[in-house]
Amino acid sequence: MKIIHLTRTLLVLALTVGASSATLAQATLLNVSYDPTRELYQDFNAAFAKYWKDQSGETVTIQQSHGGSGKQARSVIDGLEADVVTLALAYDIDAIAEKGKLIPQDWQKRLPNNSSPYTSTIVFLVRKGNPKGIKDWDDLVKPGVSVVTPNPKTSGGARWNYLAAWGYALKKPDGDEAKAREFVGRLYKNVPVLDSGARGSTTTFVERGIGDVLIAWENEAYLARKELGPDQFEIVTPSLSILAEPPVTVVDRVVDKKGARKVAEAYLEYLYSPEGQNIAGKNFYRPRDPQIAAQYAGRFAKVTLFTIDEVFGGWQKAQKTHFDDGGVYDQIAVQH
């Protein structure tokens, strides 16, 4: 009898803890994001909390969860109660719409600029003095050059990296599908470590000293240089790269259940405000707002950018062709 009683007490305890964190969440927002946005949202959340307090008098606490974009989307689909998701690519949010049915299919039309309040691109981070003389994508496929990039199967950033390389090869004067495939295959032959997220790759490159060049988000590369020593790394911007549009959205099912739609929508809209755009710029994201973008223009190198829609016909198609099981990436990986 005592045993049963004890168990019951503990179960009740466990459930109360679960429940109490649920009631607590009423006054909070959970932003489920991808790896390199930690610093961005740390700044932005503080700014928004202040803004919201002034606006509505309500105190809002924003909780953050970071990880590989795919992993984060999976968590949301599995029931992680995110009020907003701010992920690396539209495909992952599409998955939330499709598999989780937590948001409408047309979520991307709900906010301006494809629901991407800031953009970024893919650049190279190399060691001080650029000992291997990396200038452009072509230098990455040379033998003896060691390239660090995350695993495209799990990392959103890695998929942008892959597609940028593919697009570059395709857009070369004599470029075609077969050549692009061969180019990307050679590129991945030079990769010694495939971390599951963009952050892991940066750590490997910066802290562990692996590799000659890191293919990274522009913001991640700038941040790494800032945090870990401007005297140690240089940023190389290739001649051509992809326009990366990390999208954001409110998770309808969750905010409606919790009654947090208003604050969640305000949160995302605030990203488009001058203050929000400013914070994005400070954190090395390219702001959408032309005026703010002009302020930060000096920060970013000029680079020709292509979009995923132009070259690959959108995320769904790109994912299907390249990253699904048995797709082009898998075929390349097996040839390894």
Next chain:
Amino acid sequence: MSIRVQNIIKQFGSFVALDDVTLDFPTGKLVGLLGPSGCGKTTLLRIIAGLESADRGQVFLDGADASNAHVRERQVGFVFQHYALFRHMTVFDNVAFGLRVKPRGQRPAESVIHSRVRELLDLVQLSALARRYPTQLSGGQRQRIALARALAVEPRVLLLDEPFGALDAKVRKELRRWLRKLHDVLHITSIFVTHDQEEALEVSDRVVLMNHGRVEQVGAPQEVYEQPASPFVYSFLGAVNLFHGRIQDHHLHVSEGRLPVGHNGFQPGAEALGFVRPHELDIETDPAATAGIAARVERVLAFGPTLTNGQRVRLKPARIRLFAPESQPAGSLIGMDGDGI
């Protein structure tokens, strides 16, 4: 208190541990349950204690059917073969245990418990070791503590399972004499299980011989030794010479000769087994003798000077008991003395 077990049957899987056993244990007596290992004696003891339940049959304590009573209600004292002392308690706490776990209403005051435990430790002559732990005691001491612990709750019956089995020979002899004396003081109905015939014969008022789950013989030690009721009892109790032969004109014919057996119930020509205790064999040194078994002295041990190596002799039993070959108790027996031959 008297104990009666009636038609007890107990099986473990296909193994028959007790096969229709009926026995009476009279009040105040010390009864030894004797038999080889696997004969069911321990099982019977555990059934009486209530540690085991019989498949069929009843246990009567003082005439009342106790078959369905729980161990706790039977008020038996049980001494385990390996003592089963609580190793995390001192000697004192071990002995006091039974008193301390009594329901609140019946539990004596701590001071009463104290004096009672002291008394018992005096009884087993181990008062000096009250603060020790069981592991700090010798085997014999442990066994005496186990006994004191069993006695503390003033049991109506004392049941001892191979109480001296785990002790070395010297301690064993001392302890069993001590047990006998203790019983003469306490006069509590006691049953103890043993496979050692010497121990059973020395300590018990009555001996129960068991084999293959059945009772072979019950009687006073003298009685079972001198009048074994079956070949099993004969061979189990004391040393014995066995002769296998055929009955013909008042003799048992064996290959080495013939033994006079006098009048018996056997048909002429029937096969029979003859049992003779060693001390009942006379050695005939007269070379002209024709009766008895022809034998040759192989080696003379330093016991008697009357024989020499290689000497031919005849062995003549002073007393022989005959059993039919497959019989349990069916064989008839005759008593005879040396002059009758």
Next chain:
Amino acid sequence: MSAGQSRRVLPGFPLALGYTLVYLALIVLIPLGAVFLKSATLSWEQFWTVISAPRVLASYRVSFGVSLLAAAINAVFGLIFAWVLVRYSFPGKRIVDALVDLPFALPTAVAGIALTAIYAGNGWLGQWLEPLGLKVAFTPLGILVALTFIGLPFVVRTVQPVLEDLDTELEEAAASLGADRWQTFQRVLLPVLLPALLTGFALAFARAVGEYGSVIFIAGNVPMVSEITPLLIITKLEQYDYVGATAIAVVMLVVSFVLLFLINGLQLWANRSRART
């Protein structure tokens, strides 16, 4: 003999067994059943395609191959370790003995980052090994180091008590019959130690196959080269491929079950041969 079929003297059996079975079912059996049930939504052919894809096969090779190697290393060094702990006295032995269990107690994630810090190209040992052409971190060698670390106590702790219980008479007899130390070890001691050694080996192997925390930090996670099967399960999961993840999980579970029964058999054997000596 037994507590009796019809009535048990000791109380609490129905409660204890009932509680055990319910708890076992709730925490272990039903959740494990869920994995098998989920994988059953695949047809046999689909299932086979998933679990025999080249990348999956490569991950088995890494997971099982490296685990086997790590367990073998542990068998050799664990035996030496146990031998030294039982047979020799040297200063600091108590501390060494206590620290053998460190891999049991140290969280795997901590072990992972610590080993990475040691063996990375700019790490404590890595900086000396790298110039020698020996890359440890982010290669299958790194996985081997991590799996050796977590498996070490299993062999030591299964061999040690057997070695301690060994009667010196055995070796005295061998010596009196003219055997030298090596012959004695080979022909007398090793056969006695073998069951325990194999049990330790199997335990270390079973643990290594499923290990995740310490490996992902130090493995390069490159498909076909240094990707372990548990990571592949996570990868599948993150591609929303629940069924695929489950199918690979089923393969691992089956291997685990087989190993478990093997270990149980080995332990029975070990106990029996211990009882004999």
Next chain:
Amino acid sequence: MGAAVATPWTARARRFEENVATREPAWVKGVLITIALAFFGLFLLLPLMTVFAEAFRKGWQVYFAALVEPDALSAIALTLLVAAIAVPLNLVFGVAAAWAIAKFDFRGKQLLTTLIDLPFSVSPVIAGLMFVLLFGMQGWFGPWLMAHDVKIIFAVPGLVLATIFVTFPFVARELIPLMEAQGREEEEAAIVLGASGWQTFWRVTLPNVKWGLLYGVILCNARAMGEFGAVSVVSGHIRGRTNTLPLQVEILYNEYNFAAAFAVASLLALLALLTLVIKSLVEWRGRQPLNAGEESQGVPA
């Protein structure tokens, strides 16, 4: 498994070292000790030292700042909470299972013992996956739980469940062989002496296995607080809410905050060391009375 092994005393080695038949030439001994110590240094000592060295690389201040940071504090609190629920549950289970298995005979006992061992050989990742399949939104009970606003996955109950699973056999595995070796006689003696079931359990059984129990509990606790793989799958990684200490280590590690990551890791390493110290003490205490018994066996009656 196989962890219930007593530490040998230094003195015990002497009976081998002083016996001509069981000792090796000095050089063999020297080589073997060197190999063992080298292996020890390389695989055990070095990682342990690395954790502390890296943690203090940027000084005490950074170290303490990392530990009192709110996210770290809440990770500590969560880790303690999860262990405080999971360990007692497994403790009660371990005692119940050991009582049933060690003190009674029944059909299927061997199978039951094997099943209790199962979680040892299941990859932690699969342990996490199971609970996602059961309680995730796409799983069997997910929608129902969602509708009733009960959170399991990505909340404390999920972490507790995953932890219970991976630490499931620890207490039972320590107790079963111990209680089997002790047999039933003492309990039977207590019952014959009139003790009730609970009295027998509390006064006879439990004191007899208390050291084994403690041993199982501390190992269970060490694993519960240190589990990474299984917890990682069901956590959701919400900072300050569902991050346990090992997950916090990973997060800090991924934030370039190595000193802080190792600071938190050093906390876990300290816990591991503490576990080993208690474990050694328990082994020492656990065999004390037995030793005394062996020594005094010769005392005459």
